[in-house]
Amino acid sequence: MQPRPHSTLEDVAKAAGVSAATASRALNGTTQVRPHLRDRVLQAAGELAYTPNAHARALAGAAHRTVGVICHDVSDPYFAAVAGGIMRVASDHDLLVTLASTFRDPEREVAYVSMLRAERAAAILLIGSGFENPDWERALSAELEPYLQGGGRVAVVSRHRSLRVDTVLPENRAGAAAMARALLDLGHRRFAVLAGPRTLTTVADRIAGFRDELRKAGVPLRTADIVENTFTRDGGYAAMTEVLSRGLGATCVFAVTDVMAIGALAALRDHGLSVPEDVSVAGFDDIPIVRDLAPPLTTVALPLPQLGERAIELALTDNPGRRRRIHRMAGEVVLRASTAKVL
Amino acid sequence: MQPRPHSTLEDVAKAAGVSAATASRALNGTTQVRPHLRDRVLQAAGELAYTPNAHARALAGAAHRTVGVICHDVSDPYFAAVAGGIMRVASDHDLLVTLASTFRDPEREVAYVSMLRAERAAAILLIGSGFENPDWERALSAELEPYLQGGGRVAVVSRHRSLRVDTVLPENRAGAAAMARALLDLGHRRFAVLAGPRTLTTVADRIAGFRDELRKAGVPLRTADIVENTFTRDGGYAAMTEVLSRGLGATCVFAVTDVMAIGALAALRDHGLSVPEDVSVAGFDDIPIVRDLAPPLTTVALPLPQLGERAIELALTDNPGRRRRIHRMAGEVVLRASTAKVL
């Protein structure tokens, strides 16, 4: 016999011979319940394998125990690392994490925000560069604004324009500039840049930081030196291949992300070029794997798990004035064997 | 003025001058509503930035649109790849994915199942090897059984014992055996195995498959040849270091996962040994990065995203008799440059 699929609080209360109210109190410890009854309730709950219905609970006004995370693609090591940090903190707070991958589709991102809003998630975290696209910005704001009005918390990692929400901001510009300086110090004067789509703010910032610093040193970076492709390993491979097909003039290749750098490394290997003897390669992010490459990759190290941790902490922390809090995270140039001095 | 944080169906109905029922129908398209009214409702919803409360909806009996995924650690490339497959399918079905990382803590796994049960998730997916631990098995069953009774769907990837649920099973044993054969064919006769905790069924199976195949060929694998450590890059590094400290007798090292193999490669490099000249290294899983290592890693290739896709499809597919369906996925040995012939 099983009239209902799940046993309910009602069932537990009945089994324990108390009212639903008492059962609720006993289970949640809201108020003192005489040990005698409390034990009966707990035992009944155990026997019935009772699990409170989170929906009913949420509806009745209890706190929402889930946070939503939207990223481009979990299987990208960058997001995986950031998500890892988020999960750790969430786990400490007994929160469930709803993770969505947009696969870089702006519409899907907006749709996910809407779903998370429907779930009444305690917080929504947007991880990864936004798009420079007015339609998308408007649509996203239209979803986020009412959510914020309704007490929802939002934090973002790596995006800034237009969204007035708490932000964890890797210093892309400064990091790229620092990398430029480091590479200049190694004696490089001719560069190729492998970039993701410029519509991503992260890409734009890193290119700008890199270019500006070169300019300061009187080293030009022409448009033709920047090759754009998708923000993936294969994109890096393709971009590198394109650079090679045009005739490699550079002594150093800067990929705006490590993932693209990995593709570039593979392309170079496939073309019989060795790194760093024939050409130096540098990346950005310091995803865990790159120190284990041969050669290990020079990169701008970002504390990825911490990016996630800060973001969720920011979202979970009260923000009385609802002012926009920006938490900048510096990147640090780590010189490894993929870059060499120019003789 | 905002009496309630979110606008409700009630509000929309009022604004459109219809009843809540009609508003609900117009929004969901359940029943025909005169276009006239329908438009008014839709417009009102738009203006109020209305989002239905998913909890109320779930409580009222609508289908649950979320699936829960429990893995050991999203930032591990193996799980990231599997999760990627799951997300793709989920996205096609308009499902939200709640992803939890247990960080290999059995208790946390049980706790997460309980939370997912509370959420009335449409399905629960357990990704990654289980633990060989009777207490844990009992606790997990105690959570899962009532969930299944209540119509919940469960599918697992990579575990078998004790759980009577739909299963996607990489052929760990056969894959490891095939690897053993391939390595024997290359002329190797002395092996070291870098293993994760034996309490993980995956580890046990891979070791067993490998050992049995060697035995068939008359090649012994002594207990001392198997070094156990954590299931991570650092675990691989440590295990390899231990092997080296004992004096490397083997011509080939088999790591039970690619992640550990990456650590092993790093340890060898740090000790000035080159692969495959001084020693061959093989892994298992074929996580995306390993083909880009130098040297590229020989491994048993598992179709990781498909593992996830099959699992969620299995869970989402009706299973009338509630018989246990097992979907085996073969691994394929991919010989790359990290293994060489023994002269």
Add this chain to the structure above:
DNA sequence: GCGCTTTCTGTAAGCGCTTTCCGGGTGCTA
């Protein structure tokens, strides 16, 4: 134009839980 079917629309119940508001024990004080 009447009565029947066919289409909507509104009313109301109920999903499972928390929580406020009371009433009835209990224990302590006088």
Add this chain to the structure above:
DNA sequence: TAGCACCCGGAAAGCGCTTACAGAAAGCGC
């Protein structure tokens, strides 16, 4: 023993939605 405060447990309301159920309106044939 009476009186008071204090706890604790129960009844009931209500969270926002879906969905029978029933009633109203409209369409049809005769």
